[in-house]
Amino acid sequence: MAIMCIFFFLVASSITTTAHGQQRLSHKFYSRSCPGVQHLVRATVEEALRGDPTLGASILRLFFHDCFVNGCDASVLLDDTPFFIGEKNAPPNMNSLRGFQVIDAIKARVEPRCRGTVSCADILALAARDSVALLGGPYWAVYVGRRDARTTSRQAATANLPAPGASFSDLATSFAAKRLSPRDLIALSGAHTIGQAHCSSFRTHIYGESNVDASFAGALRQTCPPVQGIGNSHLAPLDVQSPVVFDNKYYQNLVARRGLLHSDQELLGGGWFADSVVWRYSVNQTAFFSDFAASMIKMGNISPLTGNRGEVRLNCRKWN
Ligand code: HEM
Numbered sequence: 001m002a003i004m005c006i007f008f009f010l011v012a013s014s015i016t017t018t019a020h021g022q023q024r025l026s027h028k029f030y031s032r033s034c035p036g037v038q039h040l041v042r043a044t045v046e047e048a049l050r051g052d053p054t055l056g057a058s059i060l061r062l063f064f065h066d067c068f069v070n071g072c073d074a075s076v077l078l079d080d081t082p083f084f085i086g087e088k089n090a091p092p093n094m095n096s097l098r099g100f101q102v103i104d105a106i107k108a109r110v111e112p113r114c115r116g117t118v119s120c121a122d123i124l125a126l127a128a129r130d131s132v133a134l135l136g137g138p139y140w141a142v143y144v145g146r147r148d149a150r151t152t153s154r155q156a157a158t159a160n161l162p163a164p165g166a167s168f169s170d171l172a173t174s175f176a177a178k179r180l181s182p183r184d185l186i187a188l189s190g191a192h193t194i195g196q197a198h199c200s201s202f203r204t205h206i207y208g209e210s211n212v213d214a215s216f217a218g219a220l221r222q223t224c225p226p227v228q229g230i231g232n233s234h235l236a237p238l239d240v241q242s243p244v245v246f247d248n249k250y251y252q253n254l255v256a257r258r259g260l261l262h263s264d265q266e267l268l269g270g271g272w273f274a275d276s277v278v279w280r281y282s283v284n285q286t287a288f289f290s291d292f293a294a295s296m297i298k299m300g301n302i303s304p305l306t307g308n309r310g311e312v313r314l315n316c317r318k319w320n
C-alpha cells in the first residue's frame with residue numbers, strides 16, 4: 001500500500017511540474033476556471049467553417065507558425081504597430097496567413113464568461129484541433145495551460161519557418177531544431193491535405209523541376225504564369241483531390257508526384273525511412289491520423305510559457 005501511494009504520488013506530481021519546477025501543460029487546466037471553454041471554441045470554429053470551410057486550413061497553419069517561432073505563445077497573433085514589429089509581415093507570413101478573425105471571435109465569446117483566464121495560445125491550440133476534426137480528421141485531447149508572449153521577433157519567424165523550396169535534409173534539420181523527428185515532419189506535413197498555396201510558393205516547382213507529374217504541372221501552369229511577380233496571388237489547392245477534407249490523399253498525391261510544393265514532394269525520395277512512412281500513410285489513413293494527432297501534441301509542447309511567465313492577453317492582437 002505504501003509503495004502504491006509513493007508510486008501514485010510520483011505519477012500525479014509529474015503531471016504538473018517538471019524537475020525544474022516549471023509547470024507543464026495538462027488536459028484539465030481550465031476545468032474549474034473556465035469549464036465551458038472547449039465548447040465555446042468548438043462552436044465558434046464550427047460556425048466559421050460553415051461560412052467558409054477553407055478557414056480550417058488557415059487556422060491549423062496559424063498554430064504551426066505560432067509554435068515554430070519562440071514556442072506556442074500566441075506571438076503570431078500580435079499586430080504590428082508603429083512601435084512594434086511582429087511576425088505577421090515576416091516573408092513566410094506576409095499576404096499569406098489568414099483566419100485571425102476567427103481567433104478574435106472566439107476570444108470575444110470567451111472573455112465575458114471567463115475574464116482574463118484563457119490564453120490566446122490555448123485558444124489557437126484548441127481551434128487548430130477542432131478545425132482538423134471538423135474537416136474529417138482525427139480528434140485528440142489538447143493539453144492546455146499556455147500563456148501569451150509579450151514580445152516576439154520578425155527575424156525569428158523568418159529564420160525558423162521552413163521555406164517551400166527546402167530540401168528533405170533542410171526540413172529535417174528545421175524540425176530537429178524543435179525536437180521533432182523525421183516521422184513528425186512527415187506526419188505534420190500531412191496538414192497539407194487541406195488548404196491552398198499562392199503561385200509564388202509553387203512556381204519554381206511546376207516550371208523548373210523534373211520530380212513532378214507532367215499533366216499535373218501542365219494544369220497548374222494555367223493558373224500560375226511563369227514570370228516572376230505575375231499572378232503571384234493566384235491560388236491552388238495543396239491537395240488536388242480533396243482540398244477541404246482532412247484525409248490521407250496528400251500522401252497518395254506524393255506517390256503520384258502530385259505534391260504542390262517542392263517541400264511536399266521532397267518527402268518521397270528522402271531515404272528509405274521517409275519513403276516507407278509516406279507509403280504507409282498513403283495506404284493506411286488510420287496510421288496517418290494517429291501519428292498526426294501524436295505529432296500535433298508534440299508540436300503543441302514546444303516551449304510554452306507557463307506559471308507566471310508571460311500573461312493572459314485580453315485582446316489576442318496586443319499585449320495587455
Ligand atoms: C514541412 C515544412 C512546411 C513547409 C515548407 C510549409 C510551407 C507552406 C507553404 C509555402 C504554404 C502556402 C503559403 C502560401 O502560398 O500562401 C503552406 C500552407 C499551409 N501549411 Fe504548410 N508548410 C510546412 C509544414 C506545415 C505544417 C507542419 C503544418 C501544420 C501542422 C502546415 C499547415 C499548412 C496549411 C494548413 C496550409 C494551408 C493554409 C491556408 O489554406 O490558408 N504546414 N505551407
Ligand SMILES: *[C@@H]1O[C@H](CO)[C@@H](O)[C@H](O)[C@H]1NC(C)=O
Pocket residue numbers: 284286287290
Ligand atoms: C493501419 O495502421 C493501424 C495503426 O497503426 C494498424 O493498427 C493497422 O493494423 C493498419 N492497417 C493495415 C491494413 O495495415
